[in-house]
Amino acid sequence: MFHSRTVLLTASAILVGFSAHAGGVSGGGGNVLFPVDPQQPASRLEVRQVIVSAHRDVVQYLQEKQEQFRAGNLDPAQRVQFSQLFEQPLNVVEISRNKVLEIESERPCIDANGMPVDADIHADDQEKVCVSSFSISKKVEKGELSAQSAALLIHEFSELAGFDEDGAVQLQSMVLADFRRR
Ligand SMILES: [Zn+2]
Secondary structure: OHHHHHHHHHHHHHHHHHHHHOOOOOOOEEOOOOOOOOOOOOOHHHHHHHHHHHHHHHHHHHHHHHHHHHHOOOOHHHHHHHHHHHOOOOOHHHHHHHOEEEEEOOOOEEOOOOOEEOEEOOOOOOOEEEEEHHHHHHHOOHHHHHHHHHHHHHHHHHHHHOOOHHHHHHHHHHHHHHHHOO
16 A cells, blocks of 8 residues: 555656656757766777667667557556657657667767757758767766667657657656666
8 A cells, every 4th residue: 555655656746747847948969867987988889889779779669668658558657757758749669760870979969059969859961860979988888888878869769759858858867777777
């Protein structure tokens, strides 16, 4: 009894926080969350390979979450986050599948405000999303590369689907924890 009450309260707390931020304007950029300084940084080429494979994982992950959401099989906290995502005007699964990554190895990506970021939806080509192997290799430990890249990609795809910055970061944080458990 006590347990289920706790879960419900947590879910509604997330719902309130989430709804308050949905629908605002987004800068379109994104950064890895709370990275640990790498002792031995991965090369940009290694990071590129991790990003490419994280993209495949993310397409499959979002597809699975959408199926679980529709079947009513997500736990309460995830249900709240993903219902927001899957009810956006654009389908995030389609977006993740169709977007090509522009992996920037020489510099950061640049957001709509001209600020350097680890990833951004405003690539030179509209069909693409910029992700910087340059920035990520400097910030993220090898063991975290895969989870951080996947969570960052989902941040960007969620913005393309209609999320604002706060919504995208909140989702990214949950996905990061989820990928760390894999
Ligand atoms: Zn963003």
